[in-house]
Amino acid sequence: MSDILVENKGGVAVVTLSRPGHRNAVTYAMWRQLAELFRAFDLDPSVRSIILTGAGDDFSAGADISEFDVVRGGLEDSKSYELAVDAAADAIYQVSKPTIAALRGYCLGGAAHLAMSCDFRVAENNAVFGIPAARLSIVYGVSATRKLYALVGVTEAKRILFSASRFDAGRALDIGFIDQVAENALAAAHDRAAELAENAPLTISGAKFILNGCARGALDHAAAGRLIDEASASEDYIEGRQAFKDKRPPRFLGK
Ligand code: COA
Numbered sequence: 001m002s003d004i005l006v007e008n009k010g011g012v013a014v015v016t017l018s019r020p021g022h023r024n025a026v027t028y029a030m031w032r033q034l035a036e037l038f039r040a041f042d043l044d045p046s047v048r049s050i051i052l053t054g055a056g057d058d059f060s061a062g063a064d065i066s067e068f069d070v071v072r073g074g075l076e077d078s079k080s081y082e083l084a085v086d087a088a089a090d091a092i093y094q095v096s097k098p099t100i101a102a103l104r105g106y107c108l109g110g111a112a113h114l115a116m117s118c119d120f121r122v123a124e125n126n127a128v129f130g131i132p133a134a135r136l137s138i139v140y141g142v143s144a145t146r147k148l149y150a151l152v153g154v155t156e157a158k159r160i161l162f163s164a165s166r167f168d169a170g171r172a173l174d175i176g177f178i179d180q181v182a183e184n185a186l187a188a189a190h191d192r193a194a195e196l197a198e199n200a201p202l203t204i205s206g207a208k209f210i211l212n213g214c215a216r217g218a219l220d221h222a223a224a225g226r227l228i229d230e231a232s233a234s235e236d237y238i239e240g241r242q243a244f245k246d247k248r249p250p251r252f253l254g255k
Contacts, residue, residue: 003030005055006037011048011197012190013041020056023106025064026114028071031084034114038091045254048197050095051189052118053102054111059127062109065136085110086143092117093147093212096205098196102189103127103178108166113144116151119208120192121178122185123169129177130166150215151176200240201254202231 005016015037017024026034041047054060063072063085072081092099092114101115103123108130115121131148133140140148140161148157152175160167172178182188196204206227213219231237236252243250 003027004033004037008044008047010194011046012051012193013047013049014051014053016053016055017060017111018055019064020054020058022064022066023058023061024054024056024111025061025066026110027064027067028081028084030064031081031088031110034088035084035091038088038095041097042095047097048201048254049098049100049193051100051102051186051193052092052114053186053189054105056105058105059101059103059107059115060111061106062111062132082141085113086141089113089117089147090143093143096208097201098193098204098208100189100192102185104185108132110144113141113147116144116147116177120180120189121172122180122182122188122192123172123178124183124185125169125181127169127172127178127185128166129168129172130164131160132164134162134164146216198249198252200231200236200250200252202227202234202236206231 003017003019005018007014015034017026017030019025041050072078098120099118100120100122101118103115103121104127106128107115107123108128109132112129112131131140145157145161148160152160156175169178169181173181180188206224209227210219210224213224235255236250239252240250
């Protein structure tokens with residue numbers, strides 16, 4: 001997995017897209033690896049929060065266009081390519097732990113989809129955003145477009161997609177595409193990840209499931225009810241109440 005680096009320290013996993021000579025452009029192999037990686041995080045209790053970032057100067061310039069002739073040439077290839085992109089992004093979107101994208105430099109196209117799949121986006125002032133699909137005659141996928149719409153609303157989403165123009169971190173913050181500008185995005189993401197890693201995992205995963213369902217307009221109420229019940233019956237709920245009585249910080253285990 002040398003194009004994707006993974007580190008797990010103190011409950012915070014850091015996933016780094018690492019092809020700096022190619023502005024971390026994401027290959028077909030990398031989309032597939034990302035899906036596997038984030039599905040595995042779901043099952044790993046040692047991971048409490050996850051940061052997604054890029055090596056060097058950029059988050060990522062998006063899908064690796066240079067391999068499109070080979071992996072996204074015809075209609076069938078294009079369909080399976082887009083399935084792999086959506087599988088990666090949706091694995092990130094659905095992972096039951098909080099996710100933070102730490103962004104600098106370029107964040108374009110498919111990379112914007114990766115960033116939008118995270119719960120939070122922290123960017124440095126030099127970050128440059130855009131979705132250049134209209135310069136390639138590609139329709140940005142349903143999963144990605146829905147996430148864009150949920151973040152910025154229909155008019156901004158149309159402006160971004162129809163124009164293919166780039167926008168900076170200030171504009172991204174104004175329209176709700178990102179939620180924080182920081183001098184050092186990775187450091188700010190670590191601060192937030194560490195803070196979230198202290199809180200009750202079942203609360204966060206339940207809240208995430210419900211909010212993602214609301215954002216998609218398709219909340220599975222029965223599954224949400226099961227998550228609510230699981231938290232109410234958990235050891236962590238006992239620990240939370242005991243810690244309150246003891247006047248000490250709670251120590252949650254996620255069960
Ligand atoms: N796919 C494949 N390779 C990419 C890439 C991408 N999306 N983005 C950048 N690269 C490669 C460049 O081809 C170049 O490789 P080379 O040195 O072998 O020629 C290297 O990364 C450095 O990029 P370069 O274009 O020289 O940097 P720049 O500062 O002049 O421009 C960008 C940066 C991001 C504006 C420009 O590379 C670009 O427009 N990339 C494509 C962005 C895009 O359309 N993304 C959407 C994909 S869904």
